Amino acid sequence: MERADTSAGRGMNIGLYLRTHLREYGLLFALIAIMVFFQVVTGGTLLKPVNITNLFLQNSYIIIMALGMLVVIVSGNIDLSVGSVMGFIGALAAVMIVNWHWPVGLAVPACLGVGILIGAAQGYWVAYWKIPSFIVTLAGMLVFRGMSLWLLEGQSVGPFPKSFQLLSTGFIPDILGIDRPNGTALIAGLLTAGLILWMGLRARAHNRRYGIETEPTAFFALRNAIVAGALLFVFYKLATFRGLPNVLISMAVLTVIYAFLTENTTLGRRIYALGGNEKAAKLSGIKTERLTFLAFVNMGLLAALAGLIFAARLNTATPKAGFAVELDVIAAVFIGGASMSGGVGKIVGAVVGAFIMGVMNNGMSIMGIGIDYQQVIKGLVLLAAVFFDVYNKSKQA
Amino acid sequence: MTTLLEMRSITKTFPGVKALDTVNLTVREGEIHALVGENGAGKSTLMKVLSGVYPAGSYEGEIHYDGALAEFHDISNSEARGIIIIHQELALVPLLSIAENLFLGNERARGGVIDWRETNRRTGELLAKVGLREAPSTLVDKLGVGKQQLVEIAKALSKEVRLLILDEPTAALSEADSQALLDLMLELKKQGVTQIIISHKLNEVRRVADTVTVLRDGTTVSTMDARTEDVTEGRIVRDMVGRDMAHRYPARDRRAGDVLMEVQDWNVWHPEHAGRQVIENVNLTVRAGEVVGIAGLMGAGRTELAMSLFGKSYGRNISGRVLMHGRPVDTGTVSRAIGAGLAYVTEDRKSLGLVLEETVQRNVTLANLPAVSKSGVINEAVETQVAEKYRDAMNIRTPSVFQKVMNLSGGNQQKVVLSKWLFAEPEVLILDEPTRGIDVGAKFEIYGIINDLSAQGKGVIMISSEMPELLGMCDRIYVMNEGALVGELTAGEASQERIMSLIVTE
Numbered sequence: 001m002e003r004a005d006t007s008a009g010r011g012m013n014i015g016l017y018l019r020t021h022l023r024e025y026g027l028l029f030a031l032i033a034i035m036v037f038f039q040v041v042t043g044g045t046l047l048k049p050v051n052i053t054n055l056f057l058q059n060s061y062i063i064i065m066a067l068g069m070l071v072v073i074v075s076g077n078i079d080l081s082v083g084s085v086m087g088f089i090g091a092l093a094a095v096m097i098v099n100w101h102w103p104v105g106l107a108v109p110a111c112l113g114v115g116i117l118i119g120a121a122q123g124y125w126v127a128y129w130k131i132p133s134f135i136v137t138l139a140g141m142l143v144f145r146g147m148s149l150w151l152l153e154g155q156s157v158g159p160f161p162k163s164f165q166l167l168s169t170g171f172i173p174d175i176l177g178i179d180r181p182n183g184t185a186l187i188a189g190l191l192t193a194g195l196i197l198w199m200g201l202r203a204r205a206h207n208r209r210y211g212i213e214t215e216p217t218a219f220f221a222l223r224n225a226i227v228a229g230a231l232l233f234v235f236y237k238l239a240t241f242r243g244l245p246n247v248l249i250s251m252a253v254l255t256v257i258y259a260f261l262t263e264n265t266t267l268g269r270r271i272y273a274l275g276g277n278e279k280a281a282k283l284s285g286i287k288t289e290r291l292t293f294l295a296f297v298n299m300g301l302l303a304a305l306a307g308l309i310f311a312a313r314l315n316t317a318t319p320k321a322g323f324a325v326e327l328d329v330i331a332a333v334f335i336g337g338a339s340m341s342g343g344v345g346k347i348v349g350a351v352v353g354a355f356i357m358g359v360m361n362n363g364m365s366i367m368g369i370g371i372d373y374q375q376v377i378k379g380l381v382l383l384a385a386v387f388f389d390v391y392n393k394s395k396q397a
Numbered sequence: 398m399t400t401l402l403e404m405r406s407i408t409k410t411f412p413g414v415k416a417l418d419t420v421n422l423t424v425r426e427g428e429i430h431a432l433v434g435e436n437g438a439g440k441s442t443l444m445k446v447l448s449g450v451y452p453a454g455s456y457e458g459e460i461h462y463d464g465a466l467a468e469f470h471d472i473s474n475s476e477a478r479g480i481i482i483i484h485q486e487l488a489l490v491p492l493l494s495i496a497e498n499l500f501l502g503n504e505r506a507r508g509g510v511i512d513w514r515e516t517n518r519r520t521g522e523l524l525a526k527v528g529l530r531e532a533p534s535t536l537v538d539k540l541g542v543g544k545q546q547l548v549e550i551a552k553a554l555s556k557e558v559r560l561l562i563l564d565e566p567t568a569a570l571s572e573a574d575s576q577a578l579l580d581l582m583l584e585l586k587k588q589g590v591t592q593i594i595i596s597h598k599l600n601e602v603r604r605v606a607d608t609v610t611v612l613r614d615g616t617t618v619s620t621m622d623a624r625t626e627d628v629t630e631g632r633i634v635r636d637m638v639g640r641d642m643a644h645r646y647p648a649r650d651r652r653a654g655d656v657l658m659e660v661q662d663w664n665v666w667h668p669e670h671a672g673r674q675v676i677e678n679v680n681l682t683v684r685a686g687e688v689v690g691i692a693g694l695m696g697a698g699r700t701e702l703a704m705s706l707f708g709k710s711y712g713r714n715i716s717g718r719v720l721m722h723g724r725p726v727d728t729g730t731v732s733r734a735i736g737a738g739l740a741y742v743t744e745d746r747k748s749l750g751l752v753l754e755e756t757v758q759r760n761v762t763l764a765n766l767p768a769v770s771k772s773g774v775i776n777e778a779v780e781t782q783v784a785e786k787y788r789d790a791m792n793i794r795t796p797s798v799f800q801k802v803m804n805l806s807g808g809n810q811q812k813v814v815l816s817k818w819l820f821a822e823p824e825v826l827i828l829d830e831p832t833r834g835i836d837v838g839a840k841f842e843i844y845g846i847i848n849d850l851s852a853q854g855k856g857v858i859m860i861s862s863e864m865p866e867l868l869g870m871c872d873r874i875y876v877m878n879e880g881a882l883v884g885e886l887t888a889g890e891a892s893q894e895r896i897m898s899l900i901v902t903e
């Protein structure tokens with residue numbers, strides 16, 4: 001064997017680098033390609049300010065749940081109940097606020113608390129009784145669907161007071177007082193782009209220092225130019241409409257928090273180890289049961305949050321809310337590169353995966369494609385993405 | 398004798414690693430050919446090239462087999478030509494019976510319906526051939542590794558084998574099982590089956606091999622013919638590591654201090670069969686700076702003892718006390734056991750020791766993440782330094798610490814597991830078959846590390862099926878049989894014969 005450490009560290013050739021990191025770039029370029037495609041076929045409607053705003057509003061709850069689902073899937077489990085839980089919490093909020101006249105400030109934390117309890121209840125069976133998560137959450141899916149029907153007595157309940165609707169439909173006011181374009185959005189866009197660039201440069205310097213393989217410079221520049229350009233573009237468009245939606249902020253903050261938790265903390269590291277090899281993780285002193293339990297508790301919390309946001313957006317709770325949403329969430333995570341067997345996957349991947357699904361939904365609706373074809377196409381995209389993964393892996397051997 | 402196989406200038410590269418560099422290998426019809434070399438030298442890779450695991454086109458060079466150029470695109474191609482490989486990691490389906498495993502993918506069937514009569518009859522014949530006395534309907538799950546190995550060979554025999562490749566077949570076997578396997582190899586040779594064996598146990602190589610080829614760093618260093626020249630272990634070792642090795646065990650001054658760890662009245666019951674006691678009334682002590690061996694046959698309960706001590710990871714209704722520095726400690730969960738100063742290096746690195754999908758770095762730090770983090774946030778720079786330190790100290794061969802452990806050779810994976818537990822800085826380190834699948838040079842390094850630990854005043858418990866290793870390293874040896882300690886010998890008293898007689902007289 002030739003020790004190729006030096007060559008692997010620095011002058012790694014671009015072809016080889018691309019081959020080993022195909023997946024990450026593939027995902028980003030797939031998103032861009034899909035956006036360009038729909039931008040063209042919808043005659044420019046996709047990227048209109050109002051539609052971009054809509055895109056975020058429509059997909060926020062999927063993205064928020066994808067964060068939790070990624071953690072669950074990385075830990076080697078799955079949660080089929082999130083759609084039902086989301087619907088149930090929406091129904092609960094409606095009953096509390098509309099029927100019982102609870103103040104919003106009380107109902108919201110109560111609903112989040114119930115979400116945590118639901119997650120704990122399901123996690124308990126999975127973690128401590130070793131019942132496969134597929135079965136526990138399949139049961140949960142039925143139970144909570146039934147419970148929302150029962151709560152709402154088969155009716156829609158609404159509307160909500162204004163303060164509750166703000167959860168989803170509110171916008172951050174302009175701090176500069178220009179209003180159109182919205183100054184807050186412009187500043188936030190610049191800051192975000194700058195921050196991403198700065199963090200990228202810092203990571204790169206660190207890798208250089210320790211001889212870790214770094215992205216070829218051209219790639220780094222190109223990738224960051226695209227990401228920064230796209231961000232500035234999106235924020236500018238948002239600024240020319242009504243500014244930053246509240247949900248965009250919660251979504252972005254949550255994404256950053258979860259990316260940090262999974263990638264930089266011991267907690268995150270242990271979850272990956274648990275999903276990668278539970279027995280080895282256990283013998284390394286990792287409390288595997290507790291981690292599994294927590295993954296579900298967290299999922300319950302995020303599903304509840306998603307339920308509140310969804311109800312606020314529709315301004316009513318219906319028994320059908322959240323129906324089959326778990327499938328979109330799970331698909332987003334797998335499109336984002338997570339592995340069914342656990343231990344593999346990234347938050348950013350799941351978020352991009354959710355956007356890919358979201359843009360396709362939105363674009364196809366604008367084009368007037370029927371729901372029947374939409375389902376077929378989404379299914380095929382999921383299959384293609386996972387095929388790409390598997391194919392890639394077999395090539396690397 | 399005619400040449401059966403010739404591999405010419407084989408070169409195989411993985412991203413960042415040149416695993417084989419113009420390797421040549423010539424195997425004659427009817428011989429047993431041993432392939433030896435350090436961990437990561439490329440032995441397993443060469444055999445995977447030969448058997449089509451790495452298909453034609455994914456490597457450079459030519460394979461000439463049975464007089465013609467051969468291009469295998471997958472395993473079924475090579476199997477059709479009589480080349481059967483038994484991999485380093487056994488590949489049987491645990492919950493199927495012996496008979497089902499033997500004919501998996503090759504079922505005795507008529508019109509898609511399995512002919513059980515014929516299946517069982519053939520299984521019986523094959524089992525007799527390999528000398529395994531088990532019913533064809535026995536689940537593979539219930540067999541020890543030694544017997545599973547025999548099932549693998551029987552499976553090979555069911556397929557009209559001409560060239561049988563065994564990748565470290567005895568690594569996980571007891572002395573007696575190993576001997577039986579080697580006898581079987583010689584028997585197969587008489588029947589005309591050509592064989593290639595990869596092994597780190599040079600005494601076995603000497604016993605069976607007609608020809609020995611040594612690989613080093615992905616190239617062929619030498620080929621020796623045992624029929625015309627005297628192939629000594631010393632010569633093989635020199636070619637393997639590139640220098641003379643006078644001693645197999647590094648010197649150490651034996652200086653046992655105070656009692657560090659004490660186990661009192663340890664009893665363990667089987668996790669599934671409630672009535673079966675697996676460990677009976679074990680009492681043992683480890684002093685500071687002492688290396689204590691536990692000898693015994695396969696199935697004597699050594700691993701079960703170690704795992705039950707380490708966070709009750711095995712068994713139930715466990716009773717007894719563990720004392721560290723004379724004070725009782727709680728070892729009820731793995732993290733508490735680690736906290737009490739214990740570490741356990743498993744014998745089963747793939748399923749219990751490593752997260753294969755993760756990098757070398759992440760595996761090394763897994764058992765001691767707090768040491769590379771501050772308030773729960775990992776400092777990757779520090780973590781990389783730690784991993785690099787162990788990569789150097791243990792001489793782990795990998796293009797970088799960011800390589801997935803999955804892509805390391807077997808022996809180097811073992812070093813990663815060891816590194817993980819050294820980094821956890823235990824007071825007493827329990828090593829379960831620590832040198833399984835490790836080359837002579839690396840064994841010497843690991844013995845050196847054990848000696849360093851003992852010089853620092855740590856205690857080491859060493860479980861090993863290689864008696865010479867126990868005799869060479871330990872200050873004291875407990876002999877275990879059927880779940881109980883049946884004797885205790887000091888380094889001066891211990892010998893292979895005395896250990897065996899203690900086991901037998903029980």
Ligand SMILES: Nc1ncnc2c1ncn2[C@@H]1O[C@H](COP(=O)(O)OP(=O)(O)OP(=O)(O)O)[C@@H](O)[C@H]1O
Nearest residue numbers: 411416436437438439440441442804805806807808
């Ligand atoms: N799939 C892979 N990807 C990357 N590198 C690999 C892969 N498989 C093997 N290697 C590398 O190729 C080299 C040779 O590995 P190989 O498994 O052939 O060693 P070996 O001689 O069988 O060692 P051991 O005695 O430890 O089993 C090692 O450095 C290993 O890290």
Ligand SMILES: [Mg+2]
Nearest residue numbers: 441485806807
């Ligand atoms: Mg090998």
